[in-house]
Every structure is written in structure tokens, then in C-alpha cells.
Amino acid sequence: MIYRALWRLLPGPPFVRVLILLGLVAGVLVVFDQWLFPWVAATFFDDGTGTVGGPQG
Amino acid sequence: MGRGLVAALWAFAELLITFALCALLFVGWYDFYNPWVVGVHQQATAAEQSRLLSRQIAASAAPSAPSRPAGQAMPSAPAGSPSPAPLGAAPAHAAPSNVPVMAEPGRVAAPIGVIYIPRLGDDWRRIVRETVDTERVLNSVTAGVGHYEGTAMPGGMGNFAVAAHDIGYGNSFLKLSTLRLSDKIYVQTAQGWYTYTFRNFQFVQPSAVDVINAVPAVSKTATTDRLMTLTTCYPAVFPPLERAIAYAEFEGFDTAAPAALASILAKDGS
Numbered sequence: 001m002i003y004r005a006l007w008r009l010l011p012g013p014p015f016v017r018v019l020i021l022l023g024l025v026a027g028v029l030v031v032f033d034q035w036l037f038p039w040v041a042a043t044f045f046d047d048g049t050g051t052v053g054g055p056q057g
Numbered sequence: 058m059g060r061g062l063v064a065a066l067w068a069f070a071e072l073l074i075t076f077a078l079c080a081l082l083f084v085g086w087y088d089f090y091n092p093w094v095v096g097v098h099q100q101a102t103a104a105e106q107s108r109l110l111s112r113q114i115a116a117s118a119a120p121s122a123p124s125r126p127a128g129q130a131m132p133s134a135p136a137g138s139p140s141p142a143p144l145g146a147a148p149a150h151a152a153p154s155n156v157p158v159m160a161e162p163g164r165v166a167a168p169i170g171v172i173y174i175p176r177l178g179d180d181w182r183r184i185v186r187e188t189v190d191t192e193r194v195l196n197s198v199t200a201g202v203g204h205y206e207g208t209a210m211p212g213g214m215g216n217f218a219v220a221a222h223d224i225g226y227g228n229s230f231l232k233l234s235t236l237r238l239s240d241k242i243y244v245q246t247a248q249g250w251y252t253y254t255f256r257n258f259q260f261v262q263p264s265a266v267d268v269i270n271a272v273p274a275v276s277k278t279a280t281t282d283r284l285m286t287l288t289t290c291y292p293a294v295f296p297p298l299e300r301a302i303a304y305a306e307f308e309g310f311d312t313a314a315p316a317a318l319a320s321i322l323a324k325d326g327s
Contacts, residue, residue: 001064001067001068001071002068002071002072002075003071032079032082032083032086033086033090033091037083037086037087037091040083041087041225042191042192045087045295046191049189049191049195049196049220049222049290050189050195050220050221050222050223050230050288050289050290050300051189051195051203051205051220051263051288051300052220052261052263052264052265052266052268052269052288052300052302053263053264053266054189054263
């Protein structure tokens, strides 16, 4: 439903829509790699980072 | 069922699938992609730093010692010693008394030197920086290994204690537990090359801060022992409930680069 709606929202012929989608996916991946994943790692998976006496210790 | 309910369930299902895909993506990013990217950068910046240090060593060694006496040769490891000496015991050979030891920089992320551990990989080298700050040292593409503040500096009496990740952000110490008895650990600073010899492992709770004592687990007061402690997470899953500790013993100092690193140094151009 969500993805079908997104597909309908995009302009142009299917070929152009696929190109736009690829661009969107690439943009999402960059945002994930640069900001979201580092934040998730630091917030939920801070395991003391190899140190003794760290956050868990 | 009404149409609206079906549509809502579909949308919810798609959201769940999207979330699952993002979670999978995160695992792949954390375990494979990001360690690889960060590791490549850490290796490259370490090679660069090593070239700089080599030039500094050459510059400071040249005027002060026009004809360096042969007495600088490294004392050989205690060959044929039956078992690793217990912690706190005197080393089997006398440590040289004229080892130059740099002052602790004391600033977060200040550079200390470059560590080479051939057992961790033919290309393995990392910059070691002051403090074990997560963001600025352990996760940094220009470091990877952190020096516990207040512990000894390379070659110093006491315990030169460092930490690094096992999994994540460069996988610096992922293979730490593959070290074997008498493996070499080389630390390059602006003064020269310090060689340590791996001696034994210990697996401890994350709270076991006494492993970085001057005499690990025994005393915070330094003796004439020159030791090194390397800490990392163990096992390599989340959450890692233990820490793997590797202990090494100082073997010698030289302004000349160790012969064992000849190929990697030649490749790096230092």
C-alpha cells in the first residue's frame, strides 16, 4: 500500500520512476550511513567499546 | 473484513517489513561495511603517521649519535622459558635503563605513536592516541587504539595500557585473541621503536579495571617491570559480557625499525 502509493506519486514513465527510486534509495543509504546508524550504534549498542571500566563496567 | 481494515493491515505489514530491512541493513553496516571503510582509513592514516615518525626518529638520532654503539641490540626473548612468568614476577632479562620515554600528552586524542601487531594481519597498523574516548579515538578514522590516561607510556616502567574495538569501527582488535606466546608488538613513537612480547591472556568482567594497574591485578605502584596491556570486548557478539586482556612484556628499544616490519614499512614508504 505504502509502496504502491509511492509508485503512483512519482511522475513520468516507469523507466524514469525507477531512476528516481534508485536516487531516493541512494539518498536514504547515505543518510543511514552518515547519521542514523552511527547514532543507533552509539545510543543502543554502546558496549563499553573494548575498555575496562567503561559504560557497562 | 472491511476494505479500510485490510488496507490498514497492509500498510502496517509494509512498515514492519521496512523496519526489518533497515535492521538487517544496520547489522550489515555495523559488522561489515563500516568496519571495512573505517579500517581502510585507519590503516592509511597509520601509514602516513608512521612515515612522519620515521623522519622524526631519523632527524633526532642523526646528530646525537654519529656512531651508534652496537650495544643498542635488543636483548633476546627468554628462549626456552618453560611457561609465561606469573604476573608481577620480575622479567627474566634486565630491561635496558636508557630507554627514552615520552611524556604523556594528557590531551584527548593527542597522538602517541603507531602500533604494529603482525599477528593481527600483514597490513595491520593503527595510530594510538591519548585517552580511550569513544568518538574521538576508538571510533576515529585517524586512530582506532586508545591509551588509558595515566598509565605508562611506551617503554616506561609500569603498564602501557591500550584499548580498541573488536567488532565495529575498524575491527582493530578483532583478532586479539589469536595472539600466540612470544608474538611481537611494535610501538613506534617519535623517539624510536619499542618491542613488546606477548605473554598471556586473561578474560575478565568489564569492571575489572585492575588489569591496567602498573602491575596488573597486583599493584598500582610501578616496579621496574615494563609491561603492556591490550583490552578489547569479548566475545565478538552483542552484548559482549567480558573483556579479553592481552599482556605483553617489554623486550627492547631501538631507533632502527624492526627487521620483521621491513616489508610493510617498505610498502608504506617509511
